[in-house]
Amino acid sequence: MTSDQTPEPPLLTLRDGLPPIVDTDAGLADVVAKLAEGSGPVAIDAERASGYRYSSRAYLIQLRREGSGTFLVDPIPFQQLPSLQEVLEDTEWILHAATQDLPCLAEVGLRPSALFDTELAGRLLGYPRVGLATLVESLVGARLAKEHSAVDWSTRPLPAPWLEYAALDVEVLVELRTLLGAELIAAGKDEWARQEFDYLRGFEQPTRVDAWRRTSGVHRVRGRRGLGAVRALWEVRDALAEQRDVTPGRIIPDAAIVAAAQAMPTDRESLLATKGFHGRGAERYAARWVAALREVAEMPESELPTRSPRGDGPPLPRAWAEKDPIAARRLTLARDAMSARAEELEVPVENLLTPDYLRRTLWTPPSTRDAAALGPAVAEQLAGYGARPWQVDIAGPIIVDAILEAEKPVEKPVEERTEEPSAE
Numbered sequence: 140m141t142s143d144q145t146p147e148p149p150l151l152t153l154r155d156g157l158p159p160i161v162d163t164d165a166g167l168a169d170v171v172a173k174l175a176e177g178s179g180p181v182a183i184d185a186e187r188a189s190g191y192r193y194s195s196r197a198y199l200i201q202l203r204r205e206g207s208g209t210f211l212v213d214p215i216p217f218q219q220l221p222s223l224q225e226v227l228e229d230t231e232w233i234l235h236a237a238t239q240d241l242p243c244l245a246e247v248g249l250r251p252s253a254l255f256d257t258e259l260a261g262r263l264l265g266y267p268r269v270g271l272a273t274l275v276e277s278l279v280g281a282r283l284a285k286e287h288s289a290v291d292w293s294t295r296p297l298p299a300p301w302l303e304y305a306a307l308d309v310e311v312l313v314e315l316r317t318l319l320g321a322e323l324i325a326a327g328k329d330e331w332a333r334q335e336f337d338y339l340r341g342f343e344q345p346t347r348v349d350a351w352r353r354t355s356g357v358h359r360v361r362g363r364r365g366l367g368a369v370r371a372l373w374e375v376r377d378a379l380a381e382q383r384d385v386t387p388g389r390i391i392p393d394a395a396i397v398a399a400a401q402a403m404p405t406d407r408e409s410l411l412a413t414k415g416f417h418g419r420g421a422e423r424y425a426a427r428w429v430a431a432l433r434e435v436a437e438m439p440e441s442e443l444p445t446r447s448p449r450g451d452g453p454p455l456p457r458a459w460a461e462k463d464p465i466a467a468r469r470l471t472l473a474r475d476a477m478s479a480r481a482e483e484l485e486v487p488v489e490n491l492l493t494p495d496y497l498r499r500t501l502w503t504p505p506s507t508r509d510a511a512a513l514g515p516a517v518a519e520q521l522a523g524y525g526a527r528p529w530q531v532d533i534a535g536p537i538i539v540d541a542i543l544e545a546e547k548p549v550e551k552p553v554e555e556r557t558e559e560p561s562a563e
Contacts, residue, residue, distance in 0.1 A: 158210055180316060199211060220248055235271045367442075379427070398415030398416045468545040484533075
């Protein structure tokens with residue numbers, strides 16, 4: 140380290156040593172009793188086997204409470220965790236990036252009655268980077284080791300270094316919550332945060348419609364029959380992945396689906412000879428892939444998917460100018476004003492208002508153009524989509540102004556006429 144470099148913060152270590160894995164009823168009862176003896180909020184984290192398993196279930200749950208200590212609970216031996224839910228009732232939960240963990244915690248019966256999301260708090264406060272390690276380093280002055288962030292948490296037994304990494308993720312969450320909470324109050328954003336955290340308690344993983352359309356490289360596939368092949372192969376792969384509880388890409392990658400959809404082979408030999416068709420399940424499930432492609436080859440045109448899905452929302456913004464020029468002007472005006480307001484408030488614009496809510500309101504605004512009535516109508520529409528009151532208070536007037544301004548006649552600049560010099 141040179142003299143002009145800032146010293147690296149110390150590496151965070153466990154205060155109380157590595158706790159044992161809890162995977163028995165007796166061990167869980169002891170955890171519940173110790174949590175009841177503690178005080179204040181409870182830091183919670185969960186580890187999933189993303190990239191390895193089809194399911195998003197929790198394979199490890201970490202908890203820490205002042206006066207209680209840190210606990211590592213293996214949820215796999217338990218169907219549900221009602222005793223843990225009972226002891227945590229009416230206690231604030233501290234999570235980082237809560238939307239990642241709430242669904243898998245709910246699977247085992249754990250649902251917060253109050254929560255504080257340290258990642259979301261960082262966003263509302265305008266921190267440019269809100270990863271846990273970054274916030275801990277910035278606010279607590281310690282480094283978190285992250286070398287085990289992408290491991291297979293379904294592995295049993297779990298290695299001690301992985302468990303130490305997992306325990307450290309809740310080690311400083313209580314302290315981090317205290318610091319961020321004080322900053323929210325100082326910035327006048329504590330009520331915004333409260334509304335956001337309350338909203339998160341009802342979070343559910345959204346169901347993806349036409350999830351096959353997210354296949355990487357699908358844009359290279361031509362024609363409706365090719366798209367039908369992508370859909371059919373994706374659905375077969377998804378069913379196999381769910382059955383085997385492995386991530387779909389471990390059966391065949393997206394690139395193999397696209398290659399087969401472009402070539403449209405209808406027998407095993409041609410399929411396996413297709414350039415780019417590979418993967419662990421390419422040959423093993425060849426009969427399934429061929430059957431799906433044959434079915435698509437014989438499918439009536441009317442049953443094949445179109446390039447653009449039919450949705451209930453507005454068209455893509457790039458199409459607005461052609462379909463509805465006034466709506467396009469509304470969107471431009473509102474986006475510019477929202478960006479300026481977000482910068483002023485030091486909040487990411489997507490946190491100021493969900494972009495989909497903005498587009499829906501501007502594509503199909505309330506019918507009234509009476510200024511006094513338009514404000515409440517816009518507020519009602521935004522609230523109906525799910526916008527929180529603080530968001531409505533900020534975004535509502537901006538949207539009203541955009542609606543009214545967009546419909547004003549656009550004055551063309553008057554061209555200056557150059558007079559001919561008079562002859563003397």
